[in-house]
Amino acid sequence: MAPYPGARVKEVRLRVGALASVVEDSLQFCYGIATEGTPLEGSKLVVNAVPVVMRCESCSADVEIASLQSFRCPRCNAPVSNLLQGRELEIESIEIEEAEETVKK
Ligand SMILES: [Zn+2]
Numbered sequence: 001m002a003p004y005p006g007a008r009v010k011e012v013r014l015r016v017g018a019l020a021s022v023v024e025d026s027l028q029f030c031y032g033i034a035t036e037g038t039p040l041e042g043s044k045l046v047v048n049a050v051p052v053v054m055r056c057e058s059c060s061a062d063v064e065i066a067s068l069q070s071f072r073c074p075r076c077n078a079p080v081s082n083l084l085q086g087r088e089l090e091i092e093s094i095e096i097e098e099a100e101e102t103v104k105k
Helices: 024-034 099-105
Strands: 008-017 043-051 052-056 061-065 083-084 089-097
Touching: 008 024, 024 043
Parallel strands: 008 043
Antiparallel strands: 008 089, 052 061, 052 083
């Protein structure tokens, strides 16, 4: 955060896959504590849930898995194991409010 002195982070957007074992409520709670006294203090954490998508070898389709209890293709019911997305835990974007700009307005 050093390159932007006086800048304040307004919002942090995360991409969290359904398989990332992250509970949004706990994440929000920890975020508030972890950011106290940092340039991130008071910023908003936005969590974008990423659904689990797998490649079905039987019908060659990329399918969204609705239930994490059974990894089966919703089209042909074959078991699927080729994970394409759903394990993400990454920052999608960070919105910064520059201190100078705020003062000018
Ligand atoms: Zn299939």
